[in-house]
Amino acid sequence: MHLAGKSDSGHLGRKEPSRLRRLGVLLTVALLVSSIWTQSAAQDELTSPEQLMSHGFDCFSCHAIDKEIVGPAWITIADRYHHDRAKVPLLAAKIRDGSVGDFGKVPMPAHPDISQKLATYLANYILSLNGALARPPQKYTYKDAASRQVTLDFPVFEDYHGHQVVTKDVFAGFEKYNSYCFRCHGFDAVGGEYAPDLRKSLENGMNKHQFFVVSMEGRPAKGMPGWAGFFDADELNQIYEYIVARAANLLPPGRPPSRSD
Ligand code: HEC
Ligand code: HEC
Numbered sequence: 001m002h003l004a005g006k007s008d009s010g011h012l013g014r015k016e017p018s019r020l021r022r023l024g025v026l027l028t029v030a031l032l033v034s035s036i037w038t039q040s041a042a043q044d045e046l047t048s049p050e051q052l053m054s055h056g057f058d059c060f061s062c063h064a065i066d067k068e069i070v071g072p073a074w075i076t077i078a079d080r081y082h083h084d085r086a087k088v089p090l091l092a093a094k095i096r097d098g099s100v101g102d103f104g105k106v107p108m109p110a111h112p113d114i115s116q117k118l119a120t121y122l123a124n125y126i127l128s129l130n131g132a133l134a135r136p137p138q139k140y141t142y143k144d145a146a147s148r149q150v151t152l153d154f155p156v157f158e159d160y161h162g163h164q165v166v167t168k169d170v171f172a173g174f175e176k177y178n179s180y181c182f183r184c185h186g187f188d189a190v191g192g193e194y195a196p197d198l199r200k201s202l203e204n205g206m207n208k209h210q211f212f213v214v215s216m217e218g219r220p221a222k223g224m225p226g227w228a229g230f231f232d233a234d235e236l237n238q239i240y241e242y243i244v245a246r247a248a249n250l251l252p253p254g255r256p257p258s259r260s261d
Contacts, residue, residue: 057114059122061216061228061236065129068209069233070216072103078129091123092116106213144249156245160259166251171258173242174251176235184223188253189246194223199247211240 062070072080080103081087094102096119098110114122141151157164166174177189184195191197202211215236218226227236245251 057111058229060232060234061230062108062212062233064233069212070106070209070228071108074126075129076103078127081127083127083130085124085127088120088123088127091126092119095119095122106217142248142250145252146249150248150250152244152248154241154244156241156250163257163261165258165261166245166256167241168259169238170241170245170251171256172235173238173240174256176231177239177242180227181239189243190253198243202244202247208240212236215239 063072063074065074067073068076077091081091094108096111096114096116098108100107111119139151139153140155141149142156144150154169155167156170158167159165165171177185178187181189181198182192184192185198186192186195189198191200198211206214212233214224216226216228216231218224220226231239242251
């Protein structure tokens with residue numbers, strides 16, 4: 001969009017040969033048309049949360065439909081506003097302008113690049129969600145390296161052709177951690193020179209919500225980058241599960257056994 005602004009600002013235009021100017025005008029029109037087209041195409045195709053992410057919107061870095069991540073679960077938002085369609089304009093405005101204090105102290109960033117039409121669509125979509133989509137909690141119990149029982153709310157291992165391997169998510173978490181986080185937090189999540197041992201952070205009481213808030217927002221002043229927009233919540237969850245499994249002493253250092261072994 002700012003490209004379009006440049007080519008119709010007069011001061012460059014005067015001295016330009018007219019052919020170039022015509023080209024500039026054409027380019028401006030093409031850019032405008034394509035950006036309107038992309039926005040309305042995005043609007044028309046959005047029928048699922050996955051598509052939101054694939055259109056480059058960062059909503060699912062911080063939200064999930066049925067659980068709190070950095071921001072409230074979308075079903076919680078729908079409940080809070082009683083699924084009342086009269087609240088669509090209010091929610092659409094909050095999506096574009098950002099919000100803080102309605103659910104907690106963590107701010108929801110503004111999204112000025114989202115059109116009014118798309119914000120309205122998203123607000124309608126969120127208000128249409130209901131608790132029937134929530135998954136019931138499950139428990140998984142394992143023995144750690146010292147044969148103590150550990151109970152988690154996600155699976156770490158699965159049986160694969162008679163072998164015990166880690167789940168795809170835990171393995172993906174191992175790979176992502178050791179590609180993006182190890183640099184500061186140390187290989188195998190043992191802590192680094194510059195950044196804390198994240199197993200200790202969890203042992204000392206950091207809960208999942210807090211882990212997600214720090215990871216997605218970062219603490220830029222202290223050298224911790226924010227990962228919102230880079231990872232979605234499912235991807236960060238894989239890293240979280242890997243660190244929890246390491247903290248619970250279920251995985252030794254190094255590459256865990258996976259389906260591809
Ligand atoms: C960096 C994290 C983050 C991102 C990215 C994010 N949100 Fe939020 N969202 C939050 C937080 C935190 C809140 C709670 C704000 C509050 O307490 O007022 C929130 C609140 C909301 C609310 C309720 C607003 C209110 O005050 O009632 C809606 C609706 C919402 N988000 C939709 C979205 C949509 C749609 C997107 C993507 C376009 C998105 N969010 C992206 C963190 C985020
Ligand atoms: C460039 C270095 C760097 C990278 C890369 C990095 N971190 Fe951090 N992280 C830090 C620093 C430094 C801190 C400590 C900040 C402070 O003092 O509050 C930190 C703190 C944290 C904390 C809070 C720990 C606590 O006990 O308060 C979490 C959670 C965290 N990082 C997650 C991650 C995850 C997940 C990744 C990979 C996706 C990652 N970090 C990648 C530097 C980094």
